Amino acid sequence: MTYVVVAALLGLLVFIHELGHFLAARLVGIPVARFSLGIGPVLASRTVGGVRYCLSAVPFGGYVLPDLRDEAAYLALPLGKRLVFSLAGPLANILFALAVYAVLTLAAPGSLGWAALAVKPLALCWKTLAGMVAGLGTLFSRPDQLSGVVGIVAEGSRFAGGDLTRYGILAAHLSLSLAVFNLLPLPPLDGGKMVFDTLARLWSGLSRLYIPVAVGGWLALIGLMGYATVQDVWKYCL
Numbered sequence: 001m002t003y004v005v006v007a008a009l010l011g012l013l014v015f016i017h018e019l020g021h022f023l024a025a026r027l028v029g030i031p032v033a034r035f036s037l038g039i040g041p042v043l044a045s046r047t048v049g050g051v052r053y054c055l056s057a058v059p060f061g062g063y064v065l066p067d068l069r070d071e072a073a074y075l076a077l078p079l080g081k082r083l084v085f086s087l088a089g090p091l092a093n094i095l096f097a098l099a100v101y102a103v104l105t106l107a108a109p110g111s112l113g114w115a116a117l118a119v120k121p122l123a124l125c126w127k128t129l130a131g132m133v134a135g136l137g138t139l140f141s142r143p144d145q146l147s148g149v150v151g152i153v154a155e156g157s158r159f160a161g162g163d164l165t166r167y168g169i170l171a172a173h174l175s176l177s178l179a180v181f182n183l184l185p186l187p188p189l190d191g192g193k194m195v196f197d198t199l200a201r202l203w204s205g206l207s208r209l210y211i212p213v214a215v216g217g218w219l220a221l222i223g224l225m226g227y228a229t230v231q232d233v234w235k236y237c238l
Contacts, residue, residue: 002157005167010060010152011037013093013175017182018062020092021085025064028081033067060149071210075200082197086190090179097172097179098125104168128173132180148228154236187217 015037025032031050036042038056045054050067066085068074074082101121147155156174160166183191196213200206 002160002162003153006153006156006160006170007059007149009156009167009171010149010174013096013171013178014060014062016092016096016175017089017178018064020088020090021064023092024085024088025066028084030077030081030085031067032064034063034065036065037062039063072207075197075207075210079197079201083194086193086197089190090182093175093179093182094125094129097128097175098122100168100172100175101125104165104172107165124172125176128176129180132177136180136184146224146228146231148225148232150229150232150236154232186220187213188221189217192217 018035018037022032022035024030034052034054036054036056038054038059039061040056040058042054042056045052047053056062066074068077098121101124102117105117105120105124152174156170160170182189185195186192187196196206196210200210
């Protein structure tokens with residue numbers, strides 16, 4: 001049962017991430033054509049208010065597709081709007097983690113109550129983020145430590161063990177992990193988009209490389225996740 005709960009939790013965190021992008025697009029006036037939970041072939045969809053909301057075949061992913069003619073139209077948007085749109089997904093995950101830490105702080109035995117909310121959730125969030133950033137080097141120096149969805153669900157289930165407080169800690173940790181991962185300055189992640197958009201503003205000729213860079217980034221990301229999945233299956237399933 002814990003495997004199902006952790007898998008559902010991952011899906012929730014992806015939804016929160018994409019919801020951040022969606023709300024930011026609405027806020028800054030970027031039209032949205034599609035909001036998808038999952039990637040790949042669409043299993044079910046409904047159009048409301050001109051936006052097609054989709055449930056797609058491959059879980060633990062998602063996207064918000066602006067309603068623009070092409071990449072050139074996207075790059076023609078003001079830089080500030082594009083940066084807000086890209087940053088909003090990771091920011092939504094960070095805010096969710098803060099909310100979870102706040103609930104855990106209030107629920108903890110011997111809690112100082114509302115007074116503790118001014119400091120402890122922020123301190124926990126900062127400490128966790130700092131540890132994650134410090135450990136980013138292992139992505140390259142220790143690729144054997146890389147985990148995909150299978151590994152995350154397996155280790156998350158082992159950690160939580162059916163305990164509600166541990167589920168909360170896990171939710172906050174995974175949400176911050178998703179934020180940090182997406183802020184890496186690598187296309188097609190949010191951080192990579194922000195770096196590329198900023199550089200393209202300084203050197204307009206870079207805009208011609210938008211599609212090749214995005215395709216190359218997707219191929220690299222798919223390869224990385226494929227490698228992690230093979231490792232996970234070998235470690236946890238065989």
